[in-house]
Amino acid sequence: MKPSRILAPEIPVLVLGTRRAVWLTADGEIDTLDLRAAQRRARDEAPLVAHGRAVARRLELRDLRAFDALELFAFTCPGQFCLPTPRGLMMALGLGRAGSLEDQAMGLADSVPVLLDRIQRQATPILAELAQLMAAGDWPWGPAVLAALGAAPLPGRPRRLSGLDIWSRLPEWEEAGPVEPPSHYPVDPADARGRLAELVQGRARHDASSANGAPAAEARPQQADYASAVSAAFAPKAAPDEPNLVLAEAGTGVGKTLGYLAPASLWAERNGGPVWVSTFTRNLQTQIDGELDRLYPDPRLKAERVVLRKGRENYLCLLNFEEAAQTVLGNPANAVGLGLMARWAMATKDGALVGGDFPGWLVDLIGRAQSLGLADRRGECIYSACPHYSRCFIEHSIRRARRADIVVANHALVLVQAALGGLDDATVPTRYVFDEGHHLFEAADSAFSAQLSGLSAADLRRWILGAEGGAGRARGMRRRYEDLVAGDDAATDDLQAILVSAAVLPGDGWLHRLAEGEPRHPIEKFLALVRQQVLARAQRPEANYDLETERQPAIEGLAEAALEADQALAGLEAPILRLVKYLAKRLDEEAEELDTAVRTRIEAAIRSLERRAVITLAAWRAMLKDLPQATPEGMVDWLSISRQDGREVDVGLHRHWIDPTEPFAKAVVTPAHGVVVTSATLTDGTGDAGVDWQAAEARTGAVHVAAPAIRARVPSPFDxxxxxxxxxxxxxxxxxxxxxxxxxxxxxxxxxxxxxxxxxxxxxxxxxxxxxxxxxxxxxxxxxxxxxxxxxxxxxxxxxxxxxxxxxxxxxxxxxxxxxxxxxxxxxxxxxxxxxxxxxxxxxxxxxxxxxxxxxxxxxxxxxxxxxxxxxxxxxxxxxxxxxxxxxxxxxxxxxxxxxxxxxxxxxxxxxxxxxxxxxxx
Missing domain, CATH: 3.40.50.300 (P-loop containing nucleotide triphosphate hydrolases)
Known part of the structure; x- marks a missing residue:
């Protein structure tokens, strides 16, 4: 038997209640304190806590030197669920369920040797090297973790990034051949009922074997009726522009998730194509993914058949992580947060930073810069030019989705991609299930709207120019595209012209300049007049909430400023359009010469330019041109000032569809072959069934589809x-x-x-x-x-x-x-x-x-x-x-x-x- 190297630090424990605290001394004595006394003791000693930053805020301490048990848990059990409380930590470690603050303090103390013991059993050279880096960053847990791993501290400052170099240890994905289009075999209602019975039995077996004592799956006749009804969406399409659209309301308790997964999974298996299941939030994506464990109990098979898809901004970018890791050599303190991220990245199922296996509380522990800030949130991906492209979490999920049976997405991703003309790889699904369908109206409203504001314009500037003044790691267009235009003087000149013309967009300090009446360039001057009109006409301009006003009648100078802003944007738009044309020409004329990696990069560059710049600039210019006249029919425009906690954060011009389900129906529903829109609250509740269904059809876009929707309503089984x-x-x-x-x-x-x-x-x-x-x-x-x-x-x-x-x-x-x-x-x-x-x-x-x-x-x-x-x-x-x-x-x-x-x-x-x-x- 291996000798134990557990060396748990002898430290006090602090647990906070609403108005009192419990302090467990290193000798085992319990003191009950008010929060002011707890503040003083926490300032003088470094206690063991759960969620140190939350404790610091409660005690009104700017800095709290503490041993955070959640940090130790994140290092030891990456990707595992844990509530960020003493009780949650105890439950995650199987230490029982504490009631009083005193019990929680003792349970928190007991968690440390348990976690250190697990670390000792995980010991590897790579883990030891990572712990050494983190300890060099003054991690409070460093000495205890190194002792458990049998490793010595680094003798000086870190000289290499061993342990943080996750990009070299993740598996690579491989390109596969083209995916054949799906067949068109239908799903019979009786077959849907049969598949549902299999799923319910699988759920019963899962629940019976679970450790949480969940009850066995309940028999629900309504669920079978629901599965039969929605199977109509999986019939072959009979005529162009006439998809099989089913509006299905399922009362709470029917079990609609398994109800639609039954025919969806059957159709995918029979026809060799994916069904995209879209829901409103990323947390609901995770719930649906859990239900799919019943269909695919083998994790390896499920990984092949089921993919969760989110927008690029939701995944860890390995290039961003590598660039952040390089800072550790000059600033060892950065190793603590990045070390915890490295542990998660090596354990994660898909690399998603929102939902799934990423603990939301970790963001608060280590800060946004070292967690969510490592995602590609501004569209700066360089695709196949990235050294980590073949290990990229995002690219891997895109390729898996092409061959999956079920792709679980969210409304925001599906609708934004539809608004831009296709998914990341330019594919368009043929079968959709929109769960939480009552949210489609607001999701479409967001996807098909336009906004010319200070923040959005500054964001476009950053996307074009990257980090200005040498600050930050943002990659601009020069770094992304200069090798793609090398050798062509005209294209190189266009790239340079784009970089120069981007100066018309608001830069750092634009909001301050607007408030001081010192705007620069035509865009800022236009926004300054927008701000003036909003403040002049708002009912309570001093209020802390957002302000807005109609754009007509415009104050003096606003219409002229709009036309000048339009001309400035035209100067930026023209070289971008020429660059897109050049890249498309390369794809055509060099078709035989381009290798796959370069072709992929060019295609990605064209998509990025069109989505981030061409479509955006066209929408902005249309709004500016229309400002002196009436808003186009079916649209509504207005001016606004956005505020947060009483301070201004943005100023802008907005345009929305009055009925956003019209573009939704055109871009998503009509091209599809079959669509299910489902919710527990799809219809209205007037008491008139016809009127209630008309409301559902208006809110989901069914009124804009050529063929009438199939209506289905299954009542709740609850009394x-x-x-x-x-x-x-x-x-x-x-x-x-x-x-x-x-x-x-x-x-x-x-x-x-x-x-x-x-x-x-x-x-x-x-x-x-x-x-x-x-x-x-x-x-x-x-x-x-x-x-x-x-x-x-x-x-x-x-x-x-x-x-x-x-x-x-x-x-x-x-x-x-x-x-x-x-x-x-x-x-x-x-x-x-x-x-x-x-x-x-x-x-x-x-x-x-x-x-x-x-x-x-x-x-x-x-x-x-x-x-x-x-x-x-x-x-x-x-x-x-x-x-x-x-x-x-x-x-x-x-x-x-x-x-x-x-x-x-x-x-x-x-x-x-x-x-x-x-x-x-x-």
Whole structure:
């Protein structure tokens, strides 16, 4: 037996509660402190904590020298799930589930030898070299980790990057031959039911063998009906421009994910082509990927058949990582964060920095520059000219997607790529499933809109010129393209002309110059007048939120400035168009001579130029030319100032489609062969089935498709009448935040936790939080808050899901993204009716889509989405409370049939909540 080299440091442990802290001394004594006393002790000693930066913020310490257990976990268990709390760390390591702060402190102390023991068992020369680099960067865990690995510290400053050189140790992908187009064999409804039965049985086996005690899969006849209905989208296309479009509403609990995966996977296997499953958020992508474990229980087979696709900006760029790693030789402190990233990069499944196996809390621990900042967020990829091209995570996922059965993407990627004319490799899928289809309208709105603003123009300048003044590592067009034009004088001159002309775009300090009235060049001068018009006409220009105004009538000089800006952009556009033409000519004339790598680079360069510059400049110039006259039909333009925390961050001119599903239908649906659009909240809730389906067709673009859509609706199997209570509180003034906070407090206490508080404004959320934090803490109820707690929304929801009696406050992202079955979510409190914001864009759409009826539809949708969070499986119970006496009865259709909506006073709502959720308390 190998002798143990575990040398756990003798250090105190610090765990924070809401208003008190527990300090466990190195000798094992426990002290209970207030937060001010904890601040003083943490300043004098280096304690063991979980999530050091969050602890520092809570204690109002600018710098906290601490041993962060999460850093040790990230080093030891890269890519493994862990909640960033003492309880989460204990659960991840199998150390039980702590209740009190004292138990959490002892559990945190116990985690260190467990992690060091795992490190000792992982010992390799490469891991030792990485630990040496990190220790040289003054990593607090360095001595203990080196001891566990049996390695000595470096004798001086690092002289090489052994351990960080991940680019040399990742597997290479290989090019394959062209992919044949898919066949057209249909999926029979009966076959879809059969495949569904296989999936459900696979889920039952998975759940029965899981360690978390999850119940076996429930038999759902509605799910089989749903699978039969959506199989119609996988029939052969009968006529050009007439795809098989199925709109399928599946009530909560039907199990729509497995329901559509059944026919989708069958079609892919029979026809040799991929089905693209698109959902609204990257977290939902991960959930769908988990469901596919039932279809492909063998991880190796699943890796061949299933691919998660995200935009390039979501993946680790190996060239960016290498350039960041080089800084370690001059600044060893950088080795700590980069070392943790290297550990993850060698363990990750696909290299995605958002969702998947990348821990969101790691960004907060090591900073954005050494984590998310290492992605290609500005389109600076040099493709096959990159020395790491054959190991690139992004290129690997693109190639895997060509031959996969199921590609799980998100609406943003699918729609943006469609708006630009194709995917990264210029392919266009023929079969889609759009899950969370009620979000397609807003996703299309984002994808098919245009914005000429200071930030977007400065971003284009950076993409063209790279980092200016010698700062940063951004790669400009010269580095990306100069070897592609070498030897052609005209093309070289065009490249140089682009670099010179880019000076018309806003550079560093543009926002300050606008505020000081000292703009440079035509673009900044135009934006300065935009800013002037917005401030002159906004109702409350001193307010902290975003400001906007119509573009007509324009103030003096704005129309002339727009035309001058257009001419400046024309000077930039012309050489870019010539360069694109030259590169396309090379592909044609040198077809026999170009090797694959150069051809790939030229194709990628053309796509980048068209997407980043040609399309963008054309949209900007169109808006500028139109400014002196009427906005084109079907569009709405406006001017804005964007603010963040009360300070200006952007100024711009915007253009949106009034109905963005029109370009969506043209670019995505019509060219496809089969499309499923599905959601639990696809139709409206007016009570008139025809009107409700018309709303669904308008919001999904079905009205712009030649052939009529197939409609399918499968009701929820849940007994909402007995499983839920729906209460509208009539005696709380929604504009009195003291009353609103008191209502939240009493309702959360009545439920004993498990409450989700939803808000229509961040300011209201923060005000209520301040008022209820202490009384909930006195009752032993932890309060989590979006926009306050220093973790991303996904992690916040994970913590809420794991803590059965915690409460969570949030806004739209929480309302749409929570999937918390069981008692962890048993109460939802909405602060007021979520009417749409009456901005310029909404005003235009309201006129086009039906005035008050349009407002009602959007509001019912938000209420339906919120209520749908409450019951996620058959045994759940929950109470939904709306704190708004002005809730009109015409919105009651937002709630499932059979739910009794009662208008009550707060006292009765509290009593009903306690009685229904905690009958033992009566």
């Amino acid at each position: 909402y009448a007995n499983q839920t209570r729906c209460l509208v509180v009539t005696d709380v003034r929604k504009d009195d935040l003291d009353q609103v906070a008191a209502a939240y407090r009493e309702l959360f206490l009545a439920a004993g936790g498990g409450g989700l508080g939803l808000f229509t404004a961040i300011s209201r959320l923060k005000a209520v939080r301040e008022r209820i934090l202490a009384p909930l803490d006195d009752a032993g109820i932890e309060l989590l808050s979006q926009h306050v707690d220093p973790v991303d929304v996904g992690t916040l929801i994970d913590i809420f899901r794991a803590e059965e009696d915690a409460c969570l406050l949030g806004t739209d992202a929480v309302r749409d993204g929570v999937d918390v079955p069981g008692r962890s979510l048993r109460l939802i409190v909405f602060d007021r009716v979520p009417w749409p914001r009456p901005d310029i864009l909404h005003k235009a759409r309201r006129q086009d889509f039906g005035s008050r009826g349009y407002d009602d539809m959007l509001t019912r949708l938000k209420l339906r989405q919120a209520f749908g969070r409450l019951i996620r499986r058959a045994g759940d119970q929950g109470v939904f409370v709306l704190l708004d006496p002005m809730m009109p009865s015409r919105l009651y259709g937002a709630f499932p049939e059979g739910v009794d909506i009662r208008r009550v006073g707060l006292k009765e709502a509290v009593e009903e909540t306690k009685y229904f959720l905690r009958p033992e308390a009566e």
